[in-house]
Amino acid sequence: MKVVYNNGTVGEITDKAEELHVIRHTAAHIMAQAIKRLFPEADFAYGPANEKGFYYDVDLGDTKLTDDDLARIEAEMKKIVKENLPIKAFALPREEAVALMKERGEKYKVEHIADLPEDATITFYQQGEYIDMCVGPHLTYTKALKAFKIMGQSGAYWKNDKNNKMLTRVKGTAFATQQELDDYLKLLEEAEKRDHRRIGKEMKLFML
């Protein structure tokens, strides 16, 4: 699988776990781009890939996302994939990095830069109109993202600190192929059914 590293070079990776991580990272940024298109006031915090997929914590002001909004975000992601935007990486000296993020109204990213060590190289990824700070690597084109789904939302505090503002965590998952995604969703559904049966049984016992 082709990936673009944060120094701008394109390389090839073959390790499956590594591939999945790159796919999910790229999906998180494409989701952020979709959210930004639909909610221009969106201000992004952290958006990592994890063992279940990926998420992005976002400050939407007073806006609460509905299920319909989540469907719209997923549809916009599909549009971005179809646009097949090239994904490019670039580095900036700290002051310019701060200026770029300030100019784009990304206050959490500015705070994040302040937390990085003095000698850190600050790198960005751009696809179309969207720029995000990240160490990468990512897929080289948005169309290389083949299978993804928005899984829901929850609340999350900035930097995990309950004294900070509560952000919206939008969650998704992504796989290399549609088949793998379908298999994963089926597994989840079966686990949920088992849980319901178990809870049902326990309630019955409880009521006897």
Ligand SMILES: [Zn+2]
């Ligand atoms: Zn990334």
